[in-house]
Amino acid sequence: MAPRGVEVYCVCFAYYALHSNHRHNAGVVKAEWLSPTQPETHRLRRDMSKCPSCPLVDLPYAEQLHQKHQKVARAFGAYPQMAGHEIPAVHPSPHEQGYRNRARMVVLPKADASEALLGFYEEGSRQVVPVERCEAHHPTVETVLGELRPLLFTDGLLRWFTRFVDVRSTAGHPAAEEAAIVTLCGEVAEHDRDELEAHAATLHRALDEACDELRVSLHLNLADEPSQSVLAGEQQVVAGDAWLDVEVTNREFRVPPTAFFQVNLDALEAVHRRMDAVLGDDESRRPLVDLYCGVGAHGVALAEADTELLGTDIEQAAIDLAEDNARRAELHAEFRAAADTHAADWLADRLDGRAYRLITNPARAGMSAQTVAFVGATKPDCILYLSCEPHTLARDLDRLLDHGFRLESIEPFDFMPQTDQVETLAVLTLDDASTKSSRERAYQPQGPAQRTFSPGVSGPNMVSDTVIDASSWVALVAGETPKHGFLPKARGLDGQGRIEVERLRKVEGNSVVRVKAPTLSDDELRQRFRAWNHPVLGDPDYGDRNANHLAARHAYLDRMALHCVEVRAGGEVYRAEVPGSFLALMRLPRKVLEG
Ligand SMILES: C[S@@+](CC[C@H](N)C(=O)[O-])C[C@H]1O[C@@H](n2cnc3c(N)ncnc32)[C@H](O)[C@@H]1O
Numbered sequence: 001m002a003p004r005g006v007e008v009y010c011v012c013f014a015y016y017a018l019h020s021n022h023r024h025n026a027g028v029v030k031a032e033w034l035s036p037t038q039p040e041t042h043r044l045r046r047d048m049s050k051c052p053s054c055p056l057v058d059l060p061y062a063e064q065l066h067q068k069h070q071k072v073a074r075a076f077g078a079y080p081q082m083a084g085h086e087i088p089a090v091h092p093s094p095h096e097q098g099y100r101n102r103a104r105m106v107v108l109p110k111a112d113a114s115e116a117l118l119g120f121y122e123e124g125s126r127q128v129v130p131v132e133r134c135e136a137h138h139p140t141v142e143t144v145l146g147e148l149r150p151l152l153f154t155d156g157l158l159r160w161f162t163r164f165v166d167v168r169s170t171a172g173h174p175a176a177e178e179a180a181i182v183t184l185c186g187e188v189a190e191h192d193r194d195e196l197e198a199h200a201a202t203l204h205r206a207l208d209e210a211c212d213e214l215r216v217s218l219h220l221n222l223a224d225e226p227s228q229s230v231l232a233g234e235q236q237v238v239a240g241d242a243w244l245d246v247e248v249t250n251r252e253f254r255v256p257p258t259a260f261f262q263v264n265l266d267a268l269e270a271v272h273r274r275m276d277a278v279l280g281d282d283e284s285r286r287p288l289v290d291l292y293c294g295v296g297a298h299g300v301a302l303a304e305a306d307t308e309l310l311g312t313d314i315e316q317a318a319i320d321l322a323e324d325n326a327r328r329a330e331l332h333a334e335f336r337a338a339a340d341t342h343a344a345d346w347l348a349d350r351l352d353g354r355a356y357r358l359i360t361n362p363a364r365a366g367m368s369a370q371t372v373a374f375v376g377a378t379k380p381d382c383i384l385y386l387s388c389e390p391h392t393l394a395r396d397l398d399r400l401l402d403h404g405f406r407l408e409s410i411e412p413f414d415f416m417p418q419t420d421q422v423e424t425l426a427v428l429t430l431d432d433a434s435t436k437s438s439r440e441r442a443y444q445p446q447g448p449a450q451r452t453f454s455p456g457v458s459g460p461n462m463v464s465d466t467v468i469d470a471s472s473w474v475a476l477v478a479g480e481t482p483k484h485g486f487l488p489k490a491r492g493l494d495g496q497g498r499i500e501v502e503r504l505r506k507v508e509g510n511s512v513v514r515v516k517a518p519t520l521s522d523d524e525l526r527q528r529f530r531a532w533n534h535p536v537l538g539d540p541d542y543g544d545r546n547a548n549h550l551a552a553r554h555a556y557l558d559r560m561a562l563h564c565v566e567v568r569a570g571g572e573v574y575r576a577e578v579p580g581s582f583l584a585l586m587r588l589p590r591k592v593l594e595g
Contacts, residue, residue: 054418075390078584101171296322366392376403398580459564476561490527
């Protein structure tokens with residue numbers, strides 16, 4: 001295996017080290033920006049106040065909680081049907097520091113081994129800020145990192161290989177003994193693996209001995225090609241255990257480095273106590289469904305011994321361990337590995353029209369539209385929705401409220417002191433008894449869809465052979481349009497005559513527009529918007545990839561930003577309310593958009 005190659009320095013607005021790696025397996029020389037080459041005086045950032053992972057660290061804790069509360073209130077304030085809902089103060093974390101059971105750090109490769117360091121990426125960039133000590137890490141994590149640094153950086157081969165270091169520990173919640181798993185992540189050619197494993201085994205012996213109070217295991221995560229994601233490759237146990245045995249809420253969990261697990265287990269237990277109070281002692285033994293279940297952290301912790309537990313998650317490895325965790329807790333449980341867009345039919349089959357209770361805990365992007373539709377149709381008696389992203393939580397709750405649920409509470413919890421992250425638990429119940437009785441058979445497995453509009457466009461569900469006299473639309477389009485204009489004909493389309501556009505407002509460089517069209521075809525409209533150089537945001541066919549990416553990332557746009565407000569056909573007028581998520585996105589009152 002070749003050592004990491006030459007370091008080349010260049011000067012531009014900032015100083016960078018252009019680190020060129022000769023990857024003999026690929027047969028090419030690859031160059032990439034790796035790290036800032038900084039003046040000696042600030043090479044090391046020892047205090048947390050400069051660490052990019054903890055932007056609130058300089059604020060008193062009460063002020064941090066206040067800011068998080070404001071963040072949640074702002075997200076819900078954008079939705080008219082929830083804007084007035086009272087949001088209580090954020091539940092503080094049981095510990096302000098030393099709460100994180102996991103470290104994920106980037107290696108800064110340097111020519112001189114004694115200088116090589118670990119750090120974090122700066123927000124929104126690939127520059128690495130060196131971090132020697134992190135107060136947010138649990139002491140067991142810091143112990144491991146402290147012992148690992150010199151061992152890793154004096155082994156030339158491992159130092160060359162390792163791009164990221166991942167350390168996960170039981171952090172005061174061991175099911176048996178305190179333990180940690182270290183994963184070294186990088187790229188390697190097939191024929192270099194044996195040598196790498198031999199070095200890793202030697203490092204493990206020294207590390208385990210140095211951390212004498214802790215049981216330490218070592219894994220490698222082997223990728224075929226460079227990746228900017230931690231744990232992107234194949235996980236391999238070099239020495240020790242494949243998972244940690246963790247205890248949460250009086251249940252034991254097997255947690256591998258590759259599955260999601262909350263980083264603040266004391267805060268997780270506080271949320272579980274609240275969830276438990278809502279679920280109560282369910283004498284009718286309704287099934288408990290755990291969507292986005294991971295290794296079963298919520299469902300396995302909270303299900304009663306004789307309750308049927310159903311869980312789904314996209315990760316097969318997590319589902320395998322969820323099954324294992326439920327079996328060891330002697331629960332009557334079934335899990336399914338499936339993307340949320342495909343889990344509904346399996347769940348509907350298992351539930352077979354029965355009343356049930358739901359816990360849902362999706363990733364930042366929120367629940368898929370298919371999952372919301374499934375929940376809306378099958379109507380669980382209560383929904384406990386835990387989310388790390390208030391904007392997508394508010395968006396999904398707005399959609400669920402349209403299905404006859406009532407919002408009982410929104411409670412923010414601080415899982416990550418010093419950061420700007422906030423976790424929120426929302427509780428919904430079913431609004432009235434009549435809705436419950438319509439649950440049965442309400443969900444029909446989706447056959448081939450019969451749509452008038454393209455997927456992602458909303459509006460009146462018109463029968464396609466009706467002659468349309470006029471239609472009216474609102475859209476959020478890329479860029480700033482003129483205040484009034486006409487959509488040009490799209491090339492290659494026969495199309496109709498003039499289509500008038502009026503700009504209602506600008507939103508962060510984009511425009512909310514209203515269109516009066518003598519047509520119902522969203523496809524033609526979308527093509528015309530593109531020909532006008534202001535494509536509809538979120539349009540997968542005629543949209544602008546970059547603008548779509550930014551809208552998805554910063555405004556959580558998960559659909560096409562095009563809605564048909566009204567259709568006139570055969571003397572009738574068909575209208576459809578603008579969805580709440582649209583109003584929030586466009587920041588306009590409903591009456592303006594629909595007027
Ligand atoms: C915030 S984590 C919650 C996991 C678990 N409830 C816990 O607390 O440990 C979100 C989970 O959603 C899963 N996930 C992400 N995208 C998904 C998708 N498209 N379909 C189904 N599950 C998905 C991830 O694998 C992850 O386990």
